[in-house]
Amino acid sequence: MIPTLFFVALITFALAKAAPGSPFDKNPDKPPKQETIxxxxxxxxxxxxxxxxxxxxxxxxAKLDFGTSIRRQRPVADILGQGFPVTAQLGIQALxxxxxxxxxxxxxxxxxxxxxxxxxxLFFATIGTTIPSFVMAIFFIxxxxxxxxxxxxxxxxxxxxxxxxTVILAMGAAAFLARITRASMLxxxxxxxxxxxxxxxxxxxxxxxxxxxxxALIPVATVVGPAAAGLITxxxxxETFFSVPGIGREYVQSITALDYPVIMATTLLYAFFIVLANxxxxxxxxxxxxRIKVAK
Amino acid sequence: MATASTTQDRAAELNVLxxxxxSLWQDAAYRLFRNKAAVAGLIVIFSAFxxxxxxxxxxxxxxxxxxxxxxxxxxxxxxGSKYTDPRYLLGTDFLGRDILSRLIYAxxxxxxxxxxxxxxxxxxxxxxxxxxxxxxxxxxxxxxxFTDIVYAFPxxxxxxxxxxxFRNSPFGKIMDGLLLIFVAIAIVGxxxxxxxxxxxxxxxxxxxxxxxxxxxGATPRRLMTKHLLPNAxxxxxxxxxxxxxxxxxxxxxxSFLGVGIIPPTPSWGGMINEGFPLFAAxxxxxxxxxxxxxxxxxxxxxxxxxxxxxxxxxxxx
Numbered sequence: 001m002i003p004t005l006f007f008v009a010l011i012t013f014a015l016a017k018a019a020p021g022s023p024f025d026k027n028p029d030k031p032p033k034q035e036t037i038x039x040x041x042x043x044x045x046x047x048x049x050x051x052x053x054x055x056x057x058x059x060x061x062a063k064l065d066f067g068t069s070i071r072r073q074r075p076v077a078d079i080l081g082q083g084f085p086v087t088a089q090l091g092i093q094a095l096x097x098x099x100x101x102x103x104x105x106x107x108x109x110x111x112x113x114x115x116x117x118x119x120x121x122l123f124f125a126t127i128g129t130t131i132p133s134f135v136m137a138i139f140f141i142x143x144x145x146x147x148x149x150x151x152x153x154x155x156x157x158x159x160x161x162x163x164x165x166t167v168i169l170a171m172g173a174a175a176f177l178a179r180i181t182r183a184s185m186l187x188x189x190x191x192x193x194x195x196x197x198x199x200x201x202x203x204x205x206x207x208x209x210x211x212x213x214x215x216a217l218i219p220v221a222t223v224v225g226p227a228a229a230g231l232i233t234x235x236x237x238x239e240t241f242f243s244v245p246g247i248g249r250e251y252v253q254s255i256t257a258l259d260y261p262v263i264m265a266t267t268l269l270y271a272f273f274i275v276l277a278n279x280x281x282x283x284x285x286x287x288x289x290x291r292i293k294v295a296k
Numbered sequence: 297m298a299t300a301s302t303t304q305d306r307a308a309e310l311n312v313l314x315x316x317x318x319s320l321w322q323d324a325a326y327r328l329f330r331n332k333a334a335v336a337g338l339i340v341i342f343s344a345f346x347x348x349x350x351x352x353x354x355x356x357x358x359x360x361x362x363x364x365x366x367x368x369x370x371x372x373x374x375x376g377s378k379y380t381d382p383r384y385l386l387g388t389d390f391l392g393r394d395i396l397s398r399l400i401y402a403x404x405x406x407x408x409x410x411x412x413x414x415x416x417x418x419x420x421x422x423x424x425x426x427x428x429x430x431x432x433x434x435x436x437x438x439x440x441x442f443t444d445i446v447y448a449f450p451x452x453x454x455x456x457x458x459x460x461x462f463r464n465s466p467f468g469k470i471m472d473g474l475l476l477i478f479v480a481i482a483i484v485g486x487x488x489x490x491x492x493x494x495x496x497x498x499x500x501x502x503x504x505x506x507x508x509x510x511x512x513g514a515t516p517r518r519l520m521t522k523h524l525l526p527n528a529x530x531x532x533x534x535x536x537x538x539x540x541x542x543x544x545x546x547x548x549x550x551s552f553l554g555v556g557i558i559p560p561t562p563s564w565g566g567m568i569n570e571g572f573p574l575f576a577a578x579x580x581x582x583x584x585x586x587x588x589x590x591x592x593x594x595x596x597x598x599x600x601x602x603x604x605x606x607x608x609x610x611x612x613x
Contacts, residue, residue, distance in 0.1 A: 007445040012457060019461035130597040131590050132545050134552050138568065138586045142579055153576070233450035237549060252553060255460040267453065274450055 008271040009061070009264065013054050016263050022046075023070040023258040044070060046260075057264065067261035071254060076265045080247055084269075086156065087239065087246035091231050093166045098173035098227065103220070105174075106181025107213065113186065121178060128175025133234055137168050137241050154243040165242045169234055173227040181220050188216040218288045225281040229274045327606035334602025340595035347400055348407040356385075357394040359401040360560040369578045389567070389581045390574055398562040399588055405563040406592060408474065409547040410540040413481035418536055421486040425493025426520050430501060439490055446487045454484045455546055460555050472561040477550065481543050492535060496528035530607040537603045541596035548589050564589050 024037050032040075041047045044067075045056060060067065066076040109118040144164065145153045155161050188194065189212055197207045236248025243249065247266055254262035318326065328334055347354065370381045370388040372395075380387070386396040428436040446454065458480040462468045468476045500506060501524060509523050550556030551565030559566060564585040571581035 004445055008449060011445070011449070015457050015461040019464065126594070126597060126601075130541070130593045132549060132593065134549065134568070135586045135589050138572075138575075138582055141575065142583060146576055146579060229450065233452050237452075237553070240553060252456075255456060256555065263457070267449075267457070270453060271449060274447075278447070 004275055005268060005271055006058075009058065009268055010054070012264055012267045013057070013260075016258070016260050017050050017053075019258055023260065040070075044068070044261075061268070066265040069254070069259055069262050071257045071259040071262070076261045079250060079262065080265060080269065083245060083247035083250050086244060087235055087248055090162070090165060090169060090239070090244060090246060091228070091235055093162065094169035094231050094235075095173065095224075095228055097166060097170040098177055098231075099224070101170070102174045102177035103181055103217075106178040106220075107185055107216075109178075110182045110185030110189065110216075111208070118182075121182070125175040125179045125182075128171045129179070133168055133172060134237055134241050136171060137164070137238065140164050140168060154241075156242070156244045161242075165238050165244055169231060169238045172234060173231055176230070177220065177223065177227055180223050181216070184219040185212060185216040188212045191215070218285075221288055222281050222285050225277040225284070229277040232270055232273050232277075324603075324606040328602050331602040331605065333598040334606075337595040337598030337602065340591060341599065344403055344592055344595075345407055348403040351400045351404055355394075355397040355400040357397040359393065359398045359562045361393060361397075363388075363392045369574070369581075371578065372580050372584075375580070386584060387578070387580055389571060390578070393560075395567075395581060395584060398567060399564070399584060402562040402564045402567060402585065403588070405474065405547065405557055405561070406544050406589075409477060409481070410544045410596075413478045413485065413543045414536055414539050416478065416482040417485040417489055417539060418532070420482065421489025422493050422525070422532065424486070425490035426497055426525060428490065429494035429497030430516060430520055430524065436494070439487075439494065443487045443491050446484070449484075451484055452546065452549065455480050455550065456553070456555065458483060459550055463555055463558075469558065473556060473558045477547055477556060481546055485539060485543070489532070489535065489539075492531065493528060496531065497524050500524050500527050533607060534600065534604045537596070537600035541593050541600070544589075544592060544596070 022037065022041075024032055024040055038047070045053060048056070057067070064077075066080070068074065069076050069079055072079060105121045105124070109121040112118055141153055141164070144150045151160050151164050156165075194207060194211050197211045198204075202210075235246065236251050238244065239246045239248035240252045247269070250262060251266040251270075253259075254266070369379065369390060370384050370392075371377050371379045372387045373380050373382065373385055384394050384396070386394075386399070389395055389398065424435075424439060428439045459468075459473075459476055462476055462480075463473060470476070497520075501519075506519060506523055509519055514523070547556055547563065548565035548568075551563045552569050554566075554569050557563040557566050559570070567585040568582050571578065571585075575582050
């Protein structure tokens with residue numbers, strides 16, 4: 001995990017440094033004087049050779065010091081500390097919503113295979129995984145904000161503000177999870193132990209809950225990690241779109257402003273969560289399915 | 297009773313023999329063309345291609361033409377509002393440019409961005425994956441370590457950082473930023489293909505037919521190109537079918553965030569970016585490109601799903 005994060009930091013640093021321009025020439029109407037730029041460069045340590053800058057940065061990160069934002073003149077830790085709860089709330093809400101929709105939908109459509117419900121949920125799954133989130137957001141805003149005037153267009157704070165970003169962010173994950181749930185349910189229903197359970201006279205409910213569901217949810221649990229990682233990545237497009245004051249919007253703005261400390265810290269934070277999500281898959285898999293350990 | 301069943305078996309056998317022989321690929325094509333959604337998708341993609349190629353002939357105006365008489369923010373004709381102009385079927389954008397022409401020209405960007413990076417990704421990914429999977433050793437080690445790192449980067453984040461870093465350099469300005477997007481998508485995408493190919497090769501190379509070919513003296517090169525690659529092709533084709541819309545989505549998202557195709561060259565994502573601040577005043581300037589993206593993405597997904605079901609019915613979900 002640490003080596004992976006180190007290389008992520010290295011690549012991001014190299015790419016950000018390779019970018020032409022400097023964070024101080026972003027205002028074309030009022031270009032600052034050269035001596036002011038030099039002073040700022042010294043202040044932020046940008047006058048040193050690139051490799052020294054990187055070593056300095058990494059040793060500061062090891063002490064959990066993420067530097068100062070050039071664009072906002074505030075410690076990066078402050079900015080992330082302020083934005084992260086918003087992003088986390090949005091992400092967790094979306095994940096819970098996705099699970100709450102996807103699991104019942106996948107289970108029901110597998111139990112009622114090739115019925116109207118099944119086709120409906122497959123249609124939803126195709127739409128949800130195919131249509132990009134920002135395109136979906138446009139349709140949502142047109143229908144629910146401009147047309148029906150149910151929700152405000154952008155912003156954050158009240159529950160009304162949260163509905164559209166949460167639903168749209170959840171959509172992709174919900175569609176993906178519903179597809180997996182359905183497939184894995186269909187797989188489990190056809191197993192011999194299910195036939196055995198039925199033939200020994202168990203009630204259908206018991207068969208479905210105790211035998212089918214229990215086994216069908218194992219593959220689903222393992223993709224919740226990647227789905228959560230997808231939500232993390234999806235969040236910065238949604239945040240930019242709906243002007244949600246989370247770290248995602250901050251990140252997009254800092255990239256165009258070449259605000260190195262913010263770019264670095266946010267990338268590392270994202271990568272950390274993705275590595276964590278992928279790691280948790282392995283752990284969860286081992287816990288849910290003891291056969292995996294035996295096989296190893 | 298026994299004779300009856302043998303006769304039936306014979307009949308079935310004869311029937312099979314009488315049927316015209318089809319290769320595996322013909323079989324797959326047959327299944328693909330019986331899939332209505334996939335055929336619809338193919339038709340949409342084919343039309344989009346034609347529109348992209350013929351855009352110079354069918355677009356009524358230049359996509360970047362700003363008319364001298366102010367006719368900005370016209371709505372499409374069918375809305376019947378007083379802000380329509382019979383010269384502009386789908387209305388005009390905030391600078392008065394014809395939306396229909398811009399949509400038509402923007403299809404060029406999406407089609408090119410869908411196919412060219414995918415070709416680079418597959419040429420590179422398949423060759424590295426084949427070699428790494430077959431020979432193992434340091435190349436394999438390097439590939440695996442590298443993929444671990446790239447996997448920790450969310451695809452789109454990586455894409456965004458590469459494009460944002462180089463878009464102000466001379467390289468980033470070539471072909472209105474298209475070349476940079478090609479390269480960035482290729483850098484981000486090839487690793488996944490290499491890893492997939494490697495996995496396929498690892499499981500195939502222990503199989504009997506490979507051993508048989510090796511024992512009659514097939515060279516590694518022949519083994520890789522004639523035995524391993526054809527057998528690994530089905531999942532690769534399916535992945536390719538899904539990576540084309542992935543690339544289109546990548547470009548659209550970058551352009552939507554304002555770091556993709558350099559204006560005034562039209563792209564669907566860029567049109568959404570430009571129109572969004574005035575969404576409430578002129579929603580169609582945003583809705584129309586959004587619909588174009590949706591239709592093309594759905595078409596590619598249908599074809600991808602169709603290909604997956606046709607090439608490997610076991611993968612059907």
